[in-house]
Amino acid sequence: MSTYTISVMKKEQECETKELMQRCFDKSLASIFFLHPDTTLVVLYEGRVVAGLNLDVYRVNDQVNMGYLGWLYTDEKHRGKGLAGKLISESLPFLKSLGCTDVAACVEGDNPASFKQLENEGFSRLPLVGQIRRFRFGLFRVxxxxxRFFDMGYFMWHLHLDGATKQGYPENCKAFVLGAVANTLLFLPVLLGWNLLSLLNLSWMQVSHPNKSLLVAIPLLSLLVRTLPSLVFAHTRKIQLVYRQWDTAYFTALLLPFLAGLPFPVPGNLYIQGSNWSMKTHARSLARMSLVSNTSLALLFILLPNPYTLFLLTLDTFFFFYPFCGFNASRIMREGWNYRTYDIILTLACYAFLLVY
Incomplete structure (x- = not known):
């Protein structure tokens, strides 16, 4: 009877492993694939590669040697056998033997099948402040x-191989307040015209309103209008949610206002609590939450036309692809064209309103 065996990938298995990766992932992700033969673990069944875990080992700073869990994939015919969990379990002593002090992985917030495996091994989400403290000037290398420079909706899961104390990830009210403050501060350069284009006399967008204090409150108002209706909808469906902000999204949110004078909202999102759920059972609820959220944003824009709310609605409608997977658009996209058509018409109606405003 054939059994599954895990081993370091041999050089002659590289082509077979790459072919399996290509079958398991969307073609749009091919540009960020990596595979290092010496640090790739594969699962063999009857002499064939049926699963793999691509690891990346490198030095971050004087205290941290990183073992990064990159691409984890399983042949469709062999899913449901617990191979992903076995690969992660095998990778930890393997990485420790290579001198790694830390292990990390990045997982999209709506992917419980993946982060549940990490939770079982003791991983936890590492917030941006924790990343800065741990990696210091090596953060950009990580x-x-x-x-990770531009991904939105992905979270860094981290494990100290020496068993050091975990750092909590800010959630709910604390996360929302921090996010609202950050978004407000990053909207100020847009309001004040502090950007490279204005220095070159090429500024093309002007934000004005009789009540300046109201403009400063637009990010907070937009985030509230986006979040609270979804929360109420989920409560009526008895779905337990948790609000989390994103981390590397602020890299784009910092660059765009100062370079182009455009706002780039970082709204974070509401996520289903825990890991004992699946997209198969909750995809429709998440899509409906997103439609409620986008409808609320559209109404806010009609009542108070402003670039921040319109940009946020645009991101939540059209940006469903990597690295923007955290926006509402990706949840709506999963439920097909009925939901998507409504969402697109809603957003285009806001643009039409802008033309006649």
């Missing part, structure tokens, strides 16, 4: 290896 992001570079993880292709």
């Amino acid at each position: 992001w570079k290896h993880a292709s």
